[in-house]
Amino acid sequence: MSAEAFIDLDLITAIRVIMLGFVGGVLSGFIGIGGAFFMTPGMMNLGIPGVIAVGSNLAQRFGKAMMGSGKHRELGHVDRKLGLFMLVSALIGIRLAVWFNTSLYEADNGAANAGAASDLYISAIYVVVLLAVAIGMLRDVGSSEGKGPSTRLAEFFSHIRIPPVVYFPTADIRVSFWLVFAVGLFTGFLAGAIGAGGFVGVPAMIYAFGVPTVVAAGTQLFLAIFMAAGGAIAYAWDGMVDLRLTVLLLFGSLSGVYFGTYGTRILKERTMRLITGLIILLCVVSRSFEVPVYLSRLEFWQLSANTESALSWISHAILYTGGIAGMAIILGAVLRSYKRRRAVQDLMRTGQ
Amino acid sequence: MSLITVSRGTYSGGHELAQKLAEQLGYTYVSREQLADEAKRCGVPVDLLQEAIHKPPLSYQELAQERLAYLACVRVQLCDKVLAGDVVYDGHAGHMLLSGIPNILRIRVVADLDFRIHVVMHTMGKSQREAREYVNHVDLDRDRWSRFLYNVDWRDLFYYDMLVNISQTGINHALDKVLEMSQESEFQLGTEAKSSLTNLRLASWAQYQLLHDDRTRDLSVTINAHNNVLYVVGKPQEAERMPHVREVVSELEGVNDVRITLANGQILYLQDHFEQGDPAFADVLTLAERSDAAVQLMRLAGPDATPGAEFFDASTSHEEEAGIEVHDLVHPEPPDGEPVEPGDDLSVCAGAFEQRGRSAGAATFYGSADWLLSHLEATRGYSMVVLGDLFLSRSRTVRMRLRDQLARRFSYRLHVPVVSTQEISQKVRFRSRDAAMLVVLVVLSAVVFASVFLRQDELLYLLAEHKTAWLRLAAAGLVVALTIAFAWLWGTVVKMLLRLVRFE
Numbered sequence: 039m040s041a042e043a044f045i046d047l048d049l050i051t052a053i054r055v056i057m058l059g060f061v062g063g064v065l066s067g068f069i070g071i072g073g074a075f076f077m078t079p080g081m082m083n084l085g086i087p088g089v090i091a092v093g094s095n096l097a098q099r100f101g102k103a104m105m106g107s108g109k110h111r112e113l114g115h116v117d118r119k120l121g122l123f124m125l126v127s128a129l130i131g132i133r134l135a136v137w138f139n140t141s142l143y144e145a146d147n148g149a150a151n152a153g154a155a156s157d158l159y160i161s162a163i164y165v166v167v168l169l170a171v172a173i174g175m176l177r178d179v180g181s182s183e184g185k186g187p188s189t190r191l192a193e194f195f196s197h198i199r200i201p202p203v204v205y206f207p208t209a210d211i212r213v214s215f216w217l218v219f220a221v222g223l224f225t226g227f228l229a230g231a232i233g234a235g236g237f238v239g240v241p242a243m244i245y246a247f248g249v250p251t252v253v254a255a256g257t258q259l260f261l262a263i264f265m266a267a268g269g270a271i272a273y274a275w276d277g278m279v280d281l282r283l284t285v286l287l288l289f290g291s292l293s294g295v296y297f298g299t300y301g302t303r304i305l306k307e308r309t310m311r312l313i314t315g316l317i318i319l320l321c322v323v324s325r326s327f328e329v330p331v332y333l334s335r336l337e338f339w340q341l342s343a344n345t346e347s348a349l350s351w352i353s354h355a356i357l358y359t360g361g362i363a364g365m366a367i368i369l370g371a372v373l374r375s376y377k378r379r380r381a382v383q384d385l386m387r388t389g390q
Numbered sequence: 391m392s393l394i395t396v397s398r399g400t401y402s403g404g405h406e407l408a409q410k411l412a413e414q415l416g417y418t419y420v421s422r423e424q425l426a427d428e429a430k431r432c433g434v435p436v437d438l439l440q441e442a443i444h445k446p447p448l449s450y451q452e453l454a455q456e457r458l459a460y461l462a463c464v465r466v467q468l469c470d471k472v473l474a475g476d477v478v479y480d481g482h483a484g485h486m487l488l489s490g491i492p493n494i495l496r497i498r499v500v501a502d503l504d505f506r507i508h509v510v511m512h513t514m515g516k517s518q519r520e521a522r523e524y525v526n527h528v529d530l531d532r533d534r535w536s537r538f539l540y541n542v543d544w545r546d547l548f549y550y551d552m553l554v555n556i557s558q559t560g561i562n563h564a565l566d567k568v569l570e571m572s573q574e575s576e577f578q579l580g581t582e583a584k585s586s587l588t589n590l591r592l593a594s595w596a597q598y599q600l601l602h603d604d605r606t607r608d609l610s611v612t613i614n615a616h617n618n619v620l621y622v623v624g625k626p627q628e629a630e631r632m633p634h635v636r637e638v639v640s641e642l643e644g645v646n647d648v649r650i651t652l653a654n655g656q657i658l659y660l661q662d663h664f665e666q667g668d669p670a671f672a673d674v675l676t677l678a679e680r681s682d683a684a685v686q687l688m689r690l691a692g693p694d695a696t697p698g699a700e701f702f703d704a705s706t707s708h709e710e711e712a713g714i715e716v717h718d719l720v721h722p723e724p725p726d727g728e729p730v731e732p733g734d735d736l737s738v739c740a741g742a743f744e745q746r747g748r749s750a751g752a753a754t755f756y757g758s759a760d761w762l763l764s765h766l767e768a769t770r771g772y773s774m775v776v777l778g779d780l781f782l783s784r785s786r787t788v789r790m791r792l793r794d795q796l797a798r799r800f801s802y803r804l805h806v807p808v809v810s811t812q813e814i815s816q817k818v819r820f821r822s823r824d825a826a827m828l829v830v831l832v833v834l835s836a837v838v839f840a841s842v843f844l845r846q847d848e849l850l851y852l853l854a855e856h857k858t859a860w861l862r863l864a865a866a867g868l869v870v871a872l873t874i875a876f877a878w879l880w881g882t883v884v885k886m887l888l889r890l891v892r893f894e
Contacts, residue, residue: 098877104878275865279865282842293880
């Protein structure tokens with residue numbers, strides 16, 4: 039790995055990275071998951087190699103998780119036993135993903151299409167996984183009439199009793215060790231590959247294990263610290279973390295995360311799912327516009343420079359439209375809520 | 391008027407004990423099954439609820455409205471029966487149905503496992519293995535049921551006044567002991583309890599009606615009643631639907647007025663003594679406004695303040711009753727945001743909360759904090775407990791130790807954050823030393839920023855040009871250390887800035 043892989047960071051690019059961090063921070067505070075689903079493709083759109091974008095993002099995720107790890111634990115919402123069981127397999131998954139990512143990147147390092155295979159691989163996983171997540175969320179909004187997540191999967195998996203079956207006291211569930219291991223491995227692999235393991239970890243705990251939502255979110259937060267640390271160290275070991283980007287992302291995301299968290303208190307769960315699902319869907323559409331560009335660089339087909347540039351521009355436009363619109367909706371709701379609270383307080387004071 | 395609740399595992403002799411108690415005392419015998427049947431007649435899907443406890447926890451999260459409807463319905467039924475005369479209630483954790491009602495005699499009946507297996511083998515004709523499985527299975531179901539309804543471990547002796555081991559004492563000896571205890575004055579439901587029952591019935595009936603009206607079925611509201619007035623706490627985001635709530639409940643028999651407060655949570659604020667002008671009091675008010683919560687003030691007068699140690703709820707107290715102070719809300723002058731005159735009145739403090747739309751009532755509790763805790767169900771809906779100046783008669787060191795112990799117990803039992811007024815003060819107030827700290831942190835953040843961006847070439851070389859394993863290790867260590875340091879520095883700066891502009 040050479041230092042030349044890191045981009046030249048001028049003031050405009052630095053501000054754009056901070057903005058990416060801020061929007062990602064608002065969205066992550068709102069959704070309760072990392073925010074890499076927005077920040078990673080955004081960084082790739084700035085010309086940062088995907089593998090460095092993921093590595094730098096994991097490092098900022100680690101810092102952010104360290105700052106927010108206390109609350110759920112205080113409330114008794116962390117199943118440490120479940121977290122530890124998942125962590126072991128997640129670390130294996132992360133190491134596998136990092137090894138695969140860096141190998142792909144270094145295989146064509148120095149060639150004219152340097153990083154294209156790695157970027158294509160990251161984008162492909164990103165599109166497939168997040169498309170499934172977005173569809174799942176939007177389907178839930180449409181079908182469950184706000185009654186909360188479906189229990190069908192949890193009921194199905196509760197019949198899988200491959201020994202040893204382990205009891206997790208805080209979540210109050212009994213699950214086959216192998217199921218936990220598989221979910222941890224997959225979560226870790228995704229965290230290492232695209233920096234967004236929480237998208238699988240939280241729903242898997244809720245839908246497949248039947249863990250109560252608050253415990254799933256708390257346990258994922260607990261897990262995220264170690265997973266993000268493991269991922270960051272693994273990428274740093276291979277020289278794939280750009281600390282400048284990590285610091286800029288942290289600067290933006292730590293500023294935005296509180297606004298997103300506030301948003302969760304004022305919007306209904308159904309609205310939250312709808313907004314989240316749509317934002318993720320737009321991120322997926324945006325990334326899918328870059329896929330033909332990577333394929334062209336890998337000489338699967340030939341696209342003119344103008345076409346490549348147009349596709350990249352559309353990708354940028356969709357990503358920023360989705361992210362900024364989502365952020366605007368959340369910040370708008372926060373502002374309206376603040377005004378409404380003031381109005382309610384005035385009403386209480388005047389008694390009218 | 392008396393109420394004895396008997397909680398028991400299957401085939402532990404508790405059922406027989408409850409029936410004999412009712413027979414000997416001439417009380418009405420009421421079982422959980424009878425109440426469940428009546429709930430079914432009211433249209434509550436009891437079978438669905440009982441089925442759900444065998445499924446993953448997620449399943450019964452979906453049944454929150456049905457659970458509330460069940461609780462509201464059986465509470466009304468049980469209140470009616472107790473108000474009509476003396477009752478022995480046979481069911482697990484039945485006293486939690488009447489959470490907050492004082493002077494209930496709460497009996498927990500246990501028996502050795504071998505004894506229970508033996509009884510099952512003889513009465514049901516099962517083998518020893520089948521009998522053991524049966525007992526364990528039923529016990530587990532009961533545990534799940536009480537956790538589902540009240541979020542408590544019904545086997546926890548903390549919630550009982552008397553433990554009876556039938557396999558050791560025999561049923562007749564146990565009966566004698568319970569009969570003897572039931573005659574104690576502290577287990578007679580006085581006028582305060584009767585008033586509380588009436589209020590609880592009214593609040594439960596209103597809750598039940600809201601859950602059966604299409605306009606209000608899915609609203610998140612909590613209801614308390616006091617002196618024929620219903621206190622409804624609803625969510626601010628559902629403010630526009632509150633008129634429907636008023637329409638549904640205001641016509642109910644016995645309702646004179648409906649007062650609606652909008653808040654996202656409820657804070658229980660415990661203190662030995664409330665005094666206006668106390669900065670801690672203002673901090674709690676600020677916290678309530680920032681966290682969008684209503685505050686229930688509870689003055690702990692201690693068990694010796696009045697004989698009998700009556701318990702009552704802020705919203706279910708009754709001012710005419712002897713031995714209980716009820717605090718009508720008094721609106722102080724000047725209102726909102728301005729310094730208030732020093733005073734010595736819980737009522738005035740509560741009035742200040744109501745003026746700002748943050749009041750969930752006020753009350754004085756004549757008993758220890760532990761006794762209060764054993765009467766609170768974990769599903770009561772508090773989002774936070776604030777411990778103010780407690781144990782004032784003790785030295786400062788002892789006071790702090792006792793308060794820390796109490797905080798742990800409240801947190802363990804109610805599963806909510808418990809904070810002291812000192813901690814709140816640190817959180818909500820922005821002092822000059824905080825400003826100094828903010829400046830230092832901003833400078834340190836800038837130093838980290840500068841060290842990263844003024845030496846970019848060297849930094850990138852260290853991060854990427856790995857000639858040896860030691861350099862790799864150094865790069866990984868640098869990433870971890872710098873990330874933690876900057877996240878902490880900048881994260882704290884942002885938190886402090888938000889505190890400064892009163893946005894949290």
